[in-house]
Amino acid sequence: MAAEQTGDTTGFDRTLEEGDANMSMSGFERHFVALSKGKGSGFQDISGCSGADAIQDGRAAIFADLDNDGDADIFSTTWTQGAGPEDLGRPGHLVYRNNVGAEQGWIRVTLEGRASGRDAWGAEVRVTSALGTQTKVKMGGSGFVSQFDPRLLFGLGEATSVASIEVKWPSGLRQTFPGVPAGTSIRFIEGQEAGEVVEEQRFVLAGPDTHPVVKVPGINLKRGRKMRRLRMGPVDQPASAYDKQSWVKGEPFVVNFWATWCASCDEEMRDLQRVADAHGLKVYGVNLDGDKGRAQKVARFAEEHGITYDLVGLHPDDVEEVFRKGKIRIPLSVLVGADGVVVDIVEGWDRTHRNRVIALTRSP
Ligand SMILES: [Ca+2]
Ligand SMILES: [Ca+2]
Structure with a gap:
């Protein structure tokens, strides 16, 4: 592509x-x-x-x-x-899955060579209908180690039939076959006078599975599951007073776990701030510093790095809701879709992670 x-x-x-x-x-x-x-x-x-x-x-x-x-x-x-x-x-x-134009006409041509070799690669097929003449060449495909559908599919738009089908086989033989109604799949065998209609079974392609449940080592949150509610509150209040909080509803958001002592959190947070500013993304900065002097440390950090999104504290008993055995691994960002389901868990931070956050803002 x-x-x-x-x-x-x-x-x-x-x-x-x-x-x-x-x-x-x-x-x-x-x-x-x-x-x-x-x-x-x-x-x-x-x-x-x-x-x-x-x-x-x-x-x-x-x-x-x-x-x-x-x-x-x-x-x-x-x-x-x-x-x-x-x-x-x-x-x-x-x-x-192609869901467009299901009511439009089509025909499908399968070729079986004899003098040309069974696959008849290089054969040329011309289909004439109310649309004019369409030509397709049977090719092995293009793209890295890949192959196309060997059957040739012709879209007919609103035409209800084709007037004629001409096949030029690699051996040089030219054959012209009479027209068929739209919706026909037909096989031609090199040298045989008439084609045979092929009965094809239709399949239903499975629906998109956008949220496979995936565990992340060391993290007690899973991709594909609802983002759990956490006991959070203002950083200038004691964590013991925190209560379970609801997340924003009907829009994607990012929950970023950080601490003032985390050396690489600042770069991530500045990036999240930029995405929040440019795309209106809701970001929660969940601080993991202890109670002591937290309000001052967080305020200083926010001022120094220009962070204006919500910075909140986490109840110490809820650390284990996020980190296995309470073992903190940050930077950690949880990307949550508008339906409240975790779509991505990003550990560490580098430039490519920004693209995943930007992609989140564009998700339906
Ligand atoms: Ca389709
Ligand atoms: Ca299809």
């Missing part, structure tokens, strides 16, 4: 640094989908509304009618799904 560089509205520098976790070898290009506007009329960028504009590092895209319903679906392989640190280097596979 071709890709294009996106404009980053936050003004962040996306240069990769050596050792960047979850890195992109293509500079965080989003997958690009172009819609043909018809012969000679160019293409339109439909990446965003197609839903196929993933930010993962694409390696191959395969076009195939996976559910046999007469439209091309897309399968793509990526370097990583980027869901968490444990996903580093783990290949991610994405299936894009």
Whole structure:
């Protein structure tokens, strides 16, 4: 799948640094989908509304009618799904179900060579209908170690039939077959006079599973589960007075666990502040300093680093709600979707993590 560089509205520098976790070898290009506007009329960028504009590092895209319903679906392989640190280097596979234009006509042509070799790679098929003549060449595919659907699918729009189908076999043989109604899948065998209709079973592709439940080592929160409520309160009040708090409803948010003694928390918090400012993201900064002198330390830290989002304290008994055996591992950010479900748990911080937070602000 071709890709294009996106404009980053936050003004962040996306240069990769050596050792960047979850890195992109293509500079965080989003997958690009172009819609043909018809012969000679160019293409339109439909990446965003197609839903196929993933930010993962694409390696191959395969076009195939996976559910046999007469439209091309897309399968793509990526370097990583980027869901968490444990996903580093783990290949991610994405299936894009095509739900557009289900009422439009199509025909499918399967070829079986004889003199040309059974697969008939390189055969040319011309389908003539009210739309004009469409030509497709049977190819093994393109993209890294991948292969397309070997069956040739022709979209017919509102046409209800095709007038004729011509096959030019690699052996040089040319055959012209009579038309068929839209919705027909037909197989031609080289040299045989008539094609045979193929009965195809339709499949239902499983719905998107956007929140697989995933454990993160050392952390008592899980991706795919509701973000649990915690006893929190103002940093200038004793933690013993804190009560369970509700999170913001109907919008995504980030819960960042930090402490004034955490050396790398400041960079993360400045980044979160920028995303909060640029995208209106709700951020909770949950402070893990002890009661003693906390209000002054937090106020000083916030002023020094320009943090204006909510900074709150956590009841010590709730530390174990987040960290296994109460063992604090920070920086830690929990990215929560508008439905209150944890979509990502980010440990440590580097530049690529910002993209995951920015992606959260764009999630439905
Ligand atoms: Ca399909
Ligand atoms: Ca479909």
